[in-house]
Amino acid sequence: MTTDEKMAWPKYYNRMILQPNPKGDVGVVCCWTKKEDIEKKLDEETKERVCALGQLYSRDGLNYIIRNSFLNPNLKYFVITGLKLSDSSIFFNELLEGKIDGEDVLQKEIPREKIKQFVEWFKDHSYFVEEDELDETIKKLNEKEKNWIEKTEDFPEFEYPKVNSYPSEKMGFRLEDKKIADLWLKVVDRVMKFGHEKPTQYGDMHRELIDVVTVVSGENPDNFYLPEHLTYTREELDDYLKQVMTKEIPEGLSYTYGSRLRDHKNVNQIQSMIDKLKEEDFSRRAVGVLWNVEWDNSNPKPPCLNLVQALVSENKVYFSCYFRSNDMFGSWPQNAMAMRSVHKEIADALGKEMGKMIIVSTSAHIYERDYEKAKKVLEDYKPKLECAQDPRGSFVIELKESKIKVIHMTPDGQAIGEFFGDTAIEIMNQVYPFISDILHALDLGAELQKAEIALKQGINFKQDNPLELGDDAPKVCT
Numbered sequence: 001m002t003t004d005e006k007m008a009w010p011k012y013y014n015r016m017i018l019q020p021n022p023k024g025d026v027g028v029v030c031c032w033t034k035k036e037d038i039e040k041k042l043d044e045e046t047k048e049r050v051c052a053l054g055q056l057y058s059r060d061g062l063n064y065i066i067r068n069s070f071l072n073p074n075l076k077y078f079v080i081t082g083l084k085l086s087d088s089s090i091f092f093n094e095l096l097e098g099k100i101d102g103e104d105v106l107q108k109e110i111p112r113e114k115i116k117q118f119v120e121w122f123k124d125h126s127y128f129v130e131e132d133e134l135d136e137t138i139k140k141l142n143e144k145e146k147n148w149i150e151k152t153e154d155f156p157e158f159e160y161p162k163v164n165s166y167p168s169e170k171m172g173f174r175l176e177d178k179k180i181a182d183l184w185l186k187v188v189d190r191v192m193k194f195g196h197e198k199p200t201q202y203g204d205m206h207r208e209l210i211d212v213v214t215v216v217s218g219e220n221p222d223n224f225y226l227p228e229h230l231t232y233t234r235e236e237l238d239d240y241l242k243q244v245m246t247k248e249i250p251e252g253l254s255y256t257y258g259s260r261l262r263d264h265k266n267v268n269q270i271q272s273m274i275d276k277l278k279e280e281d282f283s284r285r286a287v288g289v290l291w292n293v294e295w296d297n298s299n300p301k302p303p304c305l306n307l308v309q310a311l312v313s314e315n316k317v318y319f320s321c322y323f324r325s326n327d328m329f330g331s332w333p334q335n336a337m338a339m340r341s342v343h344k345e346i347a348d349a350l351g352k353e354m355g356k357m358i359i360v361s362t363s364a365h366i367y368e369r370d371y372e373k374a375k376k377v378l379e380d381y382k383p384k385l386e387c388a389q390d391p392r393g394s395f396v397i398e399l400k401e402s403k404i405k406v407i408h409m410t411p412d413g414q415a416i417g418e419f420f421g422d423t424a425i426e427i428m429n430q431v432y433p434f435i436s437d438i439l440h441a442l443d444l445g446a447e448l449q450k451a452e453i454a455l456k457q458g459i460n461f462k463q464d465n466p467l468e469l470g471d472d473a474p475k476v477c478t
Contacts, residue, residue, distance in 0.1 A: 009022070009068070009071055009072050010052060010068040010071070010072070011067065011068060011071055011154070012064040012067055012068050013054065013064060016054060016055070017035075017052050017053065017054040018035050018036070018039055018052070018053040018054070019051060019052055019053075020039065020042070020047035020048070020050045020051075020053070021047060021048050021049070021050060021051060022051055023051065023074065024047075024048060024049045024050045024051035024052075024074075025049060025051065025074050025075060025076040025077060025141075025143070025145070026049045026050050026051065026075075026076070026077045026078075026079060026138055026141060027050075027051060027052045027053075027054075027065075027069075027075055027077070027078050027079075028050055028052065028053040028054075028078075028079050028080075028081065028134070028138075029054065029055075029056045029065070029078055029079070029080040029081070029082070029089070029092070030053055030054065030055050030056070030081060030082040031055065031056050031057075031080065031081065031082035031083055031084055031085075031088065031089050032055065032057060032082055032083035032084065032085040032086070033081070033082030033083045033131065034055075035053040035054055035055060038053055038081065038082060038131065038134070039053055041131060041132075041134060041135060042134070042135055042138070043135060045139070046135050046138045046139060049138050049139075049141065049143070050138065051072070051074070051075060052068075052075075055082075056080075056088045056089060056092065057086060057088060058086060058088050059086075059087070059088055059091045059102075059105045060105060061088060062088070062091065062092055062095070062102070062105070062106070063105070063106060063107045063110065063158070065078075065092075066106075066110060066114075066115065066118050067110065067154075067155060069118060069122075069148075070114065070118070070149065070152060070153040070154070070155070071152045071153070071154060072152070073147040073148060073149045073150065073151070073152060074147055075148065076125060076141075076145045076146075076147065076148050077125045077126070077127070077138075077141050077145075078122055078125065078126040078127070079126070079127045079129060079134060079137055079138060080092060080093075080126065080127070080128045080129070081128075081129050081130065081131050081133075081134050082131060089128065091105070092126075093128055095119060096119055096122060096123040096126055097123065098119070098123075102115070107158045109155050109156040109157065109158055109159065110155050111155070114153065114155070117149075121148045121149075122148075125145075125148070164197065165193075165194060165195060165196055165197065165207070166193050166194050167194075168193075168194040168209075170196075170209075170210060171209070171210035171211045172210075172211050172213070173190055173194075173209055173211070173212045173213065173364075174213045174214075174215070175187060175190065175212070175213070175214050175215070176214070176215035176216075176217060176388075177215075177216070177217070178216075178217050178218030178219065179216075179218065179219055179225045180216055180219050180224070180225070180333055180336045180337055180340065181225050181226065181227050181229070181230055181333065182225075182383070182384065183214055183215075183216060183336075184230070184328075184332060184333045184336075185229070185377070185378065185381055185382075185383040185384075186383045187212065187214060187328050187332060187364070188328060188329055188366065188374050188377060188378060189378055189383050190209065190212070191207055191208075191209055191212075191328050191329075191364060191365065191366045191374075192207065192366065192371070192374050192375065192378065194209060195207025195208050195209050195364075195365065195366065196208055196209075200365075200367070204367060204368050204369065205367075205368040206365040206366060206367045206368060207365060207366050207371075208363055208364065208365040209364045209365075210362060210363065210364070211360060211361070211362050211364075212326075212328070212360075212361045212364035213358060213359070213360055213361075214332075214336070214358070214359045214361070215356050215357070215358050216336060216340060216356065216357045216358075216359075217356045219337075219340050219357075220344075221337070221340050221341040221343075221344045222344075224237070224337055227381075229377055229380065229381040230333055231329075231330065231333075231373075232333070232334060237334060237337060240334050240338060241337070241338055241341055242258075243256040243257060243258050243338075244256070244257045244258045244261070244338040244339075244341065244342065245258060245338075245341060245342070245345070246258050246262070247259050247261075247262035247263040247268075254301075255303070257290065257303065257305050257338070260290040260292075260303060261288050261290065261308070261342070264289075264290070264292070265292075269287075269288035269289070270288060270342065270345065270346065272286075272288075273286035273287065273288060273308075273310050273346060274286075274346055274349045274350065277310060277312055277317075277346070277350055278349075278350060281312040281350070281352075282312065284311065286309060286310045286311070286346075287307065287308070287309045288307065288308045288309070289306070289307055290303045290305055290306050290307065290308075291303065291306045291307075304323050304324060304325045304326060304331075305321065305322070305323050305335070305339075306322050306323065306324050307321070307322040308320065308321050308322075308339070308342065310343075310346050312350070312352065313355065314355075315352055315353065316347075316352060316353050316354065316355035317343065317346055317347040317350060317352050317353070317354055317355055318355040318356055318357070318358075319339065319340075319342070319343035319346070319354075319355075319356075319357040319358070320357075320358045320359075320360070321339045321357070321358070321359045321360070322359075322360050322362070323335065323359065323360065323361045323362065324362050324363065325361075325362070325363045325365070326359075326361035326362075326363065326364050326365070327365065327366070327367065328361065328364050328365060328366055329366045329367070329370045329373070329374050330367070330370060332359075332361070332364075335359070336357075336359060339357060339359060340357055343357050385439070386439075387439055387440075387443070388437065388439075389411050390411075390435060390436055390437040390440040391411060391436060392434045392435060392436045393408055393409050393410050393411060393416070393434060394409045394411070394440075395407065395408060395409065395431065395444060396409060396415075396463065397447050397448065397451050397461075397463045398451075398461070398463070399451060399454060399455055399461050400420075402455070403420045403421065403422060403455075404420065404421050404422070404423075404424070404426075404427055404448065404451045404452065404455060405418060405419070405420055406418065406419045406420075406421075406427055406430075406431060406448075408431070408434060419431055422452075422455070423452050424445065424448035424449045424451065424452045427448050428444075428445065428448065431444070447463055447464070450467050451463075453467060454467055457469075
């Protein structure tokens with residue numbers, strides 16, 4: 001689409017780009033150095049040449065440099081400078097030098113002949129320099145150079161591609177909830193969003209995350225929460241629990257988790273764990289192992305559950321379980337309820353309260369045959385966004401003596417420390433080790449930013465309340 005209509009320039013990231021002189025002919029790409037710091041290095045004469053200063057954090061940003069360039073015929077030069085904390089400037093340079101075509105990054109909505117036109121002009125009108133060379137480089141540029149295009153051109157907006165698997169940390173996901181059924185929704189959501197698809201030994205495909213850590217903090221095995229979104233009934237759960245809570249092996253099976261835990265070569269490992277903790281409740285040896293090296297190294301169907309361990313801390317029994325392989329849609333909820341039942345069995349035998357239970361699922365997967373069912377469950381029963389008490393404590397925020405003051409509180413409300421700073425980021429750099437919950441971090445970040453705004457504007461700040469902005473906002477003396 002070609003247009004001569006007037007529009008605000010730059011069209012893309014307008015509020016994030018500095019414009020010393022909108023009529024200038026030089027665009028300064030600052031990479032990772034703050035654009036405000038780069039602008040300070042330019043003298044007033046040089047600023048008159050600069051129509052835009054902006055960051056280039058990633059390769060994708062080049063799409064918007066190209067789009068904005070085609071909307072400003074007077075933009076004749078680029079000067080690229082600043083910290084290189086990614087390969088964005090290398091990508092820009094290699095594209096201009098013709099070393100790459102950029103097909104894996106450049107948006108399909110930008111016509112390829114227009115990308116070629118951009119490269120043809122700016123390969124001779126772009127300069128990659130150090131920050132201390134910036135001012136002198138701009139002054140040497142020919143002010144009488146012709147416009148780089150005759151007419152502005154606006155391209156169709158970018159259409160986001162369909163994503164099967166989102167980028168992630170690949171391993172070490174941690175999810176927690178009081179109830180296993182609620183936690184299961186979070187588990188299914190993460191595997192479907194971030195799981196890597198790969199083949200299985202059974203000839204089909206599955207999505208897999210590595211080392212998903214699930215924490216159950218409040219489920220009572222005497223009264224399991226069994227909402228309708230679970231894939232099994234109470235009767236089916238009871239049948240499964242028998243395979244874990246007793247040593248009996250149903251006809252047609254060679255072993256069960258219960259037989260391995262309660263009669264492994266004539267050893268009742270659960271009772272052994274209880275006995276060790278009764279003798280010394282600080283023992284680290286209350287372990288049950290289900291993997292039999294002699295049998296399972298060549299067993300086509302070895303146990304998925306390989307190890308359980310009980311530890312006593314602060315008079316509570318904590319329980320850890322390791323699954324080498326875990327079907328997170330079809331089996332995980334029953335596995336978790338069975339392990340929680342074993343957990344209670346041990347705690348009751350010791351006369352102690354249950355603490356949290358953790359399950360490490362090294363291959364946490366959902367089979368292809370269950371994809372649509374998993375999507376339907378998530379569509380009908382979206383995981384709840386709940387604010388829970390962060391076990392590392394909470395924070396009280398106030399303005400005190402021209403500073404942001406933050407008091408660190410324990411979960412039971414005891415003040416144990418304080419932090420001071422002028423900005424939100426200054427406080428964040430001090431408190432981040434004391435935050436374990438993502439929602440807590442998001443909330444705290446928002447509140448600290450509000451506190452910084454209130455401090456700078458000299459207005460009232462009250463935690464968890466909106467700021468009173470505008471001319472009528474009450475002023476405070478800090």
